[in-house]
Amino acid sequence: MEFQESGWDIKHLVKLMVSSAVYRQSSAPRKDLEDRDPYNRLLARQTRFRLEAEFVRDNALAVSGLLSPKIGGRSVFPYQPDGYWDNCNTFTGPLIYTTDQGEDQYRRGLYTYWKRSFLHPSMLAFDAPTREECTAVRVNSNTPLQALTLLNDPTYVEAARVFALRIWREGGAEVSDRIAWAYRQTLSRAPNDQESLVLANLYAKHRSEFAADPHAAESFDQIGQAALPADIAPAELAAWTSIARVILNLHETITRS
Amino acid sequence: MFSSHFFDLQQTRRQFLGRSATGLGTVALASLLSPGLFSAVAEAAARQDTWRGLVNPLHRAATAKRVIWLGMAGGPSHLETFDYKPKLGEMDGQPMPESFTKGQPIAQLQGKELKCLGPQHTFSRYGKSGQEISDLFPHISTIADDICIIRSMQTEQINHDPAQTFMNTGTSISGRPSMGSWVLYGLGSECENLPGFVVLTSAGGGQNQPIAARQWHSGFLPSRFQGVQFQSKGDAVLYVGRPAGVTEGRQRDVVDAVNALNRLSDGNVDNPEIATRISQYEMAFRMQSSVPDLVDFSDEPQYIRELYGTDGGDGSFASNCLLARRLAERGVRFIQLYHRGWDHHGGVKQGTATTAKLVDRASAALVLDLKQRGMLEDTLIIWGGEFGRTPMAQGDGRDHHIKGFSIWLAGGGIQGGITHGATDELGYYAVQDKVHVHDFHATLLQCLGIDHKRLTYRFQGREFRLTDVSGNVVEPILV
Numbered sequence: 001m002e003f004q005e006s007g008w009d010i011k012h013l014v015k016l017m018v019s020s021a022v023y024r025q026s027s028a029p030r031k032d033l034e035d036r037d038p039y040n041r042l043l044a045r046q047t048r049f050r051l052e053a054e055f056v057r058d059n060a061l062a063v064s065g066l067l068s069p070k071i072g073g074r075s076v077f078p079y080q081p082d083g084y085w086d087n088c089n090t091f092t093g094p095l096i097y098t099t100d101q102g103e104d105q106y107r108r109g110l111y112t113y114w115k116r117s118f119l120h121p122s123m124l125a126f127d128a129p130t131r132e133e134c135t136a137v138r139v140n141s142n143t144p145l146q147a148l149t150l151l152n153d154p155t156y157v158e159a160a161r162v163f164a165l166r167i168w169r170e171g172g173a174e175v176s177d178r179i180a181w182a183y184r185q186t187l188s189r190a191p192n193d194q195e196s197l198v199l200a201n202l203y204a205k206h207r208s209e210f211a212a213d214p215h216a217a218e219s220f221d222q223i224g225q226a227a228l229p230a231d232i233a234p235a236e237l238a239a240w241t242s243i244a245r246v247i248l249n250l251h252e253t254i255t256r257s
Numbered sequence: 258m259f260s261s262h263f264f265d266l267q268q269t270r271r272q273f274l275g276r277s278a279t280g281l282g283t284v285a286l287a288s289l290l291s292p293g294l295f296s297a298v299a300e301a302a303a304r305q306d307t308w309r310g311l312v313n314p315l316h317r318a319a320t321a322k323r324v325i326w327l328g329m330a331g332g333p334s335h336l337e338t339f340d341y342k343p344k345l346g347e348m349d350g351q352p353m354p355e356s357f358t359k360g361q362p363i364a365q366l367q368g369k370e371l372k373c374l375g376p377q378h379t380f381s382r383y384g385k386s387g388q389e390i391s392d393l394f395p396h397i398s399t400i401a402d403d404i405c406i407i408r409s410m411q412t413e414q415i416n417h418d419p420a421q422t423f424m425n426t427g428t429s430i431s432g433r434p435s436m437g438s439w440v441l442y443g444l445g446s447e448c449e450n451l452p453g454f455v456v457l458t459s460a461g462g463g464q465n466q467p468i469a470a471r472q473w474h475s476g477f478l479p480s481r482f483q484g485v486q487f488q489s490k491g492d493a494v495l496y497v498g499r500p501a502g503v504t505e506g507r508q509r510d511v512v513d514a515v516n517a518l519n520r521l522s523d524g525n526v527d528n529p530e531i532a533t534r535i536s537q538y539e540m541a542f543r544m545q546s547s548v549p550d551l552v553d554f555s556d557e558p559q560y561i562r563e564l565y566g567t568d569g570g571d572g573s574f575a576s577n578c579l580l581a582r583r584l585a586e587r588g589v590r591f592i593q594l595y596h597r598g599w600d601h602h603g604g605v606k607q608g609t610a611t612t613a614k615l616v617d618r619a620s621a622a623l624v625l626d627l628k629q630r631g632m633l634e635d636t637l638i639i640w641g642g643e644f645g646r647t648p649m650a651q652g653d654g655r656d657h658h659i660k661g662f663s664i665w666l667a668g669g670g671i672q673g674g675i676t677h678g679a680t681d682e683l684g685y686y687a688v689q690d691k692v693h694v695h696d697f698h699a700t701l702l703q704c705l706g707i708d709h710k711r712l713t714y715r716f717q718g719r720e721f722r723l724t725d726v727s728g729n730v731v732e733p734i735l736v
Contacts, residue, residue, distance in 0.1 A: 081495050121496070195518055216502035255528075
C-alpha cells in the first residue's frame with residue numbers, strides 16, 4: 001500500500017526499508033533467540049553477509065580515496081595477472097588484455113570488463129556470477145583464493161598504500177591516533193585496546209624492518225600506478241601500508257553486519 | 258537458506274573447529290600481543306581446521322584414496338578409439354538402418370540423410386589380455402593389461418555443456434554439486450596446504466569446446482568443496498605471489514595480525530564464517546610456498562620428462578598429467594584434467610589422430626609412473642569424454658552420440674586387462690552390461706569406500722545424492 005500510495009516510488013520504498021527499526025538492528029546473535037528463532041526468520045536481528053564481489057573492491061578503493069565516482073562509459077580493464085586470458089577456454093585462442101591507465105583503473109567494480117564465463121579473477125574469487133544463466137542469488141563462498149586476492153592483488157596492495165598515506169597525513173600525530181583513525185575510516189568504529197596493540201606492534205616491527213631494508217620498502221611503495229609522494233620516508237609508508245593491508249583484509253571490512 | 262541441515266553443519270563445524278576461548282587461537286593471539294613468540298602455534302591451530310569428511314569411518318573398505326579424471330572434452334569417437342566395428346566398415350556409405358535411429362535424439366544431423374561411416378583407423382589386440390585398442394594409441398596400448406575398457410557407457414545429454422554437467426553432477430540441471438565436490442564432502446582432504454579438488458585444462462586437436470567453471474562447482478554443498486582451477490601455465494594459482502618487498506616473514510606478520518583481529522572480533526559477534534575465514538588465510542599462506550614448490554619441475558629426472566614427453570609448465574595435456582601426479586603425491590583428493598579437442602564433427606580421421614597424439618603418451622605415462630611409485634593401487638584413473646560419436650557420417654566426421662560410448666579406468670580397485678560391456682554391431686546402442694553415468698558414479702564412490710546411497714545432503718526439502726534415485730555399482734570390473 002505504501003508503495004502504491006507513494007506513486008510507485010522505488011526510492012521512497014528503499015529509503016523506508018533501510019531506515020526502519022528492523023533494518024537498523026544489530027546483527028549480533030542473541031542467546032535468547034537461539035532457540036526461539038535460530039534461522040532469524042522473524043528478523044529479530046539484522047542478517048550479515050560478505051560484500052558482493054564488486055563491493056569488496058569498491059570498498060577498498062573508497063577507503064583509500066582512489067575510487068572514481070564517474071558514472072557510465074565503456075567497460076574498464078583493471079590490473080589482471082599477466083597471461084590470465086591465455087587460459088581462457090575459448091574457441092578462438094588467446095585474447096589480449098590491455099590494462100587501463102589513470103582514472104579508469106579506479107572505476108567501480110560494475111564497470112570492470114565482463115568476460116562471460118571467464119571473469120576477472122578477483123571478481124570470480126568473490127563469487128561474481130559468470131552470466132551464463134540468470135542468477136537469482138549469488139553463492140557466498142569463503143576460500144583461500146579470496147585471501148590470496150586481498151593479500152596480493154595489486155589493486156588491494158595499491159589501495160593499502162594510498163590508504164596508508166592518508167592514515168599518515170590525516171590520522172593524527174601518535175601511532176595509536178592513526179590506528180584509531182584508520183579503523184574509523186574503514187569500520188566506522190574505534191579499535192579496542194587489544195586490537196590497537198596488535199596493530200601498534202606490527203607497525204613497530206615493520207617500521208624497523210623496512211628501515212633496515214630500504215630496497216624492499218621502495219619496491220613495496222611502488223606497487224600500482226598511483227604517484228609516490230616525496231614527503232614521507234619510504235619505511236614509514238611501507239609500515240603503514242602493512243597496517244592498511246591488515247585492515248583491508250579483515251573479515252569485518254568485507255562483511256555487511 | 259533455512260535448511261536445518263545447513264545449521265547442523267555450522268554447529269558441527271563449530272565443534273570441530275574447537276572455537277573455545279581457551280583454544281590454541283588464544284595462544285596465538287597472546288603471541289601477537291607480546292611479539293617474540295610466533296607462528297608455529299598459529300599454524301598448529303589452523304591444521305585442526307581441515308575437513309576430515311562426512312563419511313568417517315568409511316562405509317566399506319576403500320580401494321582408492323584419490324581420483325584422477327582425464328576428461329576428454331568434446332566427445333571422443335569410440336569408433337576410432339576403443340570400440341572396433343568391422344560391420345560398420347562393411348556398411349560404409351550405405352544408409353544407416355532406420356531401426357537404429359528412429360525416434361532417437363540427434364544433434365547436428367537432424368533432418369539429414371543418415372549414412373554409415375566405417376572405422377577410420379585400424380585396431381589391434383594388445384597385451385597379454387589381448388584388449389582391442391585403436392592403433393592411434395601406441396602408448397596407451399602398452400598399458401592394455403592395466404586398464405579396464407568400458408564399451409557400454411550411456412548418458413542422457415547430447416550437447417557438450419549439458420553432457421559435461423551430466424557427467425560431473427549426474428543431472429543436466431545447473432546448481433548441483435560436481436562429483437569432485439561430493440567426494441571432498443564425503444572424504445575430506447589429505448592435503449594441508451593445497452585445495453582438495455584441483456582442475457586443469459589444456460586444448461588442441463579439434464574444436465576447442467569451452468568448459469565452464471560451473472563444471473567443478475560445489476552447487477548446494479558448502480563452497481569450501483568447490484574445485485579450484487589451477488592455471489596450466491604461468492602462476493598455477495593466481496595471486497599466489499607476495500607483493501614486491503614483502504618477505505615471507507612480513508607476509509606472515511600480516512596474516513597473523515589479520516587472524517588475531519578476526520579472532521578478537523569473533524569473540525564479539527560470534528560468526529562461524531570468521532573461523533572459516535581464519536583457516537582460509539592459513540591455507541592461503543601455506544599455498545604461497547606449496548604452490549611454487551608444486552610447479553617447480555626441476556626435481557623431475559630426465560627419464561620422467563621423456564616418459565611424459567614434457568619438461569612441465571607448458572600448458573600441455575602432458576604437463577598437466579605430470580602436475581596431476583605431483584598433486585596426487587601431495588594428497589590432493591580429486592584431480593580433474595580436461596583436454597578440449599575431441600569434437601570431430603568433420604575430419605574425424607585426421608582429427609582423432611591429432612588429438613590422440615596429444616594425449617596418448619602422457620595418459621600412459623601417468624599410469625606407468627603411478628604404478629612404479631606404488632600409487633596406482635590406490636589412485637583411480639578415469640579416461641573418457643562426456644559422450645561418444647555417431648556411427649553415421651557427418652560429412653567426413655561424426656556427430657554427438659549418447660547411446661553407447663567408451664571410457665577406460667585404471668588402478669584403485671579396478672581390474673586391469675578387461676573389457677566390460679558391448680555396443681551393437683554398428684556401435685550405436687550399448688546392448689550388453691550397460692553402464693549409465695549414474696552406475697559409473699556409484700562405482701566411483703564404491704571404490705572410495707562410500708555407499709552412494711548414503712552420501713546425501715539435504716537441500717530444498719529432501720536428501721540429494723550424486724546418483725540421486727539411480728545407480729548400480731558395476732561389480733564385475735572391481736578387483
